Structure formats: structure tokens, C-alpha cells
Amino acid sequence: MQKLATLFTQSYQEIKQLRTVTICGLMAAIAIALSAFTSIEIGNYIKIGFSGIPNRIVDCLFGPVVGGCFGGALDIIKYLVKPTGVFFPGFTFDAILAGLIFGSFMYKKPLSLPRILIAKLTVVLVCNIFFNTLWISLLYGKAFMALLPARLLKNAVMWPIDSLILFMVIQMLHASGIFKIIRHERP
Incomplete structure (x- = not known):
């Protein structure tokens, strides 16, 4: 628990740095451009998109506090720039939570595929499968359990x-x- 508190404290210190705000601004611009122009659709339900990569880079570089703030702010900015569907604060909550989770797994930790797989699986289970399915159920009046199988399959393929x-x-x-x-590390 001490390590997690230290991780969040260090990440909170990052948000006060001009370099952090500048990099976040650049990553937001890249994410918006990627969301507007790049995605590969496989059938009606599977879409490989690249706009989430800048979010995860921010999470890795600056930690869970910055990652959560960045994810929430970027979710709102993306909606303002290119509104698709209705705005629902639950999806913004998911973006914040994904940044917190991924930042907790990746900030100041060694890069490895198993670490990314575990971090992504946690985000998939908590944010994509549970919360996003709940929000879609609430928004469109569909039964949670009726939506769940297709969302499980999609996320199992995309994870x-x-x-x-x-x-x-x-x-x-x-x-x-x-x-x-x-x-600002030495090579």
C-alpha cells in the first residue's frame, strides 16, 4: 500500500511540471488526429483504433494521477471536437479510471509484454466489459446480460x-x- 501511495504522490508531482503539460498537449493533439483518421474496421463490431496509444504513453510517462486527468480531459475534448452519439459522464469516468489503472501498472516500472497484457486485461475487464456495458445498458435501455456476450467476445479478440x-x-x-x-534522463 505504501508503494501505491508513493506512486500516486510522485505522479501528482509530475502534473505540476510544465514539461508534463506540454507533452500532454502534444499527446492530446496526436490522439485527436488519430481518432479522426485512423482505424481498421473488421466487420460490424471490431475496430482497431490507434487513438488510445497517446493515452497509454501519458500513463507510462507520468503515472496514474496525470493519466487519469489526461484521460478524462481528452474524453471531453474529443467529444467537443467530433461529437459521436450522446455525451455521457460514465464514459468520461471510464477514461479516468483506465488512466489510473494503466498508470499504476506502468509508471516507473520496467517495460514488458506481460505487464502490458495484465494492465490491459484489467482495463478491459473493469472499464470496457463491466462499466461500458453498464453505461450502454442504462443509455439505451438494453439488458446488461443481453449486451455482455458480444462485448466479451469483442474485448477478448481485441485485448x-x-x-x-x-x-x-x-x-x-x-x-x-x-x-x-x-x-530528462541521461542516455
Whole structure:
């Protein structure tokens, strides 16, 4: 528990840095551009999108506090820039929670595919399958259990794909030295 409190305290300190705010602004711009132009649709229900990658990069670089704030703010900004469907605060809550979860798993921790798989699985189970299904059920008046099988299948298919894409992108950024530059670490 002490480690988690320290993690959140260190992440909270990050949010006070101008460099953090600047990088978050750049990542938000990249996320908005990616959401507008890039996605691969497989059938009616499966879509491989890349706009979540900047969120996860922020989570890795700056931790759960910054990741949660960034996720919530970006969810609202994306809706204002390109509204799709109705705005529902539950989805913003999910974006905040995903940032908190992923930041807790990845901030100041060694990069590994198993760590990303576990972090992504936690986000998938808590945010995507439970909460998102609940919000969709509430919004559209459909039974939670009726929505659940299709959402389980979709997330089971996308979990390893999204995790692998994220791992490759973060590994490439680590290898190129960009993370060290952002964190002001010596090579």
C-alpha cells in the first residue's frame, strides 16, 4: 500500500511540471488526429483504433494521477471536437479510471509484454466489459446480460491485439530514446 501511495504522490508531482503539460498537449493533439483518421474496421463490431496509444504513453510517462486527468480531459475534448452519439459522464469516468489503472501498472516500472497484457486485461475487464456495458445498458435501455456476450467476445479478440500494438509502439519509443529525452534522463 505504501508503494501505491508513493506512486500516486510522485505522479501528482509530475502534473505540476510544465514539461508534463506540454507533452500532454502534444499527446492530446496526436490522439485527436488519430481518432479522426485512423482505424481498421473488421466487420460490424471490431475496430482497431490507434487513438488510445497517446493515452497509454501519458500513463507510462507520468503515472496514474496525470493519466487519469489526461484521460478524462481528452474524453471531453474529443467529444467537443467530433461529437459521436450522446455525451455521457460514465464514459468520461471510464477514461479516468483506465488512466489510473494503466498508470499504476506502468509508471516507473520496467517495460514488458506481460505487464502490458495484465494492465490491459484489467482495463478491459473493469472499464470496457463491466462499466461500458453498464453505461450502454442504462443509455439505451438494453439488458446488461443481453449486451455482455458480444462485448466479451469483442474485448477478448481485441485485448491481445491492442496490447501487442501498444507494446511495440512503447518499445520503439524506448529504443529511440524519446522517453529518456522527455524524462530528462541521461542516455
